[in-house]
Amino acid sequence: MSEAPSVRWSRRQGLGGLLAVAGWVAGPTRAQAPPANSDWAQLYGPFTAGSTPTVGRVSVVTPRLADNGLSVPLSVRVDSPMSERDHVRRVVLLSNRNPRPVIAEFELGPWSGKAEVATRVRLNGSQEVMALVQTSDGHWWRGTAEVEVTESACMDAS
Numbered sequence: 001m002s003e004a005p006s007v008r009w010s011r012r013q014g015l016g017g018l019l020a021v022a023g024w025v026a027g028p029t030r031a032q033a034p035p036a037n038s039d040w041a042q043l044y045g046p047f048t049a050g051s052t053p054t055v056g057r058v059s060v061v062t063p064r065l066a067d068n069g070l071s072v073p074l075s076v077r078v079d080s081p082m083s084e085r086d087h088v089r090r091v092v093l094l095s096n097r098n099p100r101p102v103i104a105e106f107e108l109g110p111w112s113g114k115a116e117v118a119t120r121v122r123l124n125g126s127q128e129v130m131a132l133v134q135t136s137d138g139h140w141w142r143g144t145a146e147v148e149v150t151e152s153a154c155m156d157a158s
Contacts, residue, residue: 058143078115
């Protein structure tokens with residue numbers, strides 16, 4: 001009987017093979033979108049100190065269908081006179097499906113002139129987006145919009 005030929009790998013080849021196997025095993029799990037968090041109270045609770053924001057006064061405007069989740073236009077308008085006594089203090093954009101649910105935060109005041117913000121956001125698939133708004137009297141308001149995304153973004157939470 002003849003002996004099998006001996007195979008010798010360099011450290012670099014061994015490490016490369018190990019990394020390839022680790023990437024192959026871990027790859028599919030990282031590419032999966034996180035499940036939608038239907039418990040909005042869990043997302044807005046840290047901002048509102050556990051109180052439930054009132055629906056109304058807040059309008060979230062975004063396309064119903066977004067071709068690409070990497071850059072989705074979104075604007076928030078709040079029914080507010082923006083006076084010294086009655087104005088918007090804070091706007092928080094929340095996602096119930098992104099790996100990081102707080103998309104953006106804005107601070108406003110009577111100097112802002114309009115109770116309106118516009119931005120572009122990254123969305124990890126089709127989902128509901130919430131605008132959480134705090135007014136000068138400390139009251140929290142909310143508005144939501146549904147967005148259908150054909151090509152997701154934010155697949156990596158790191």
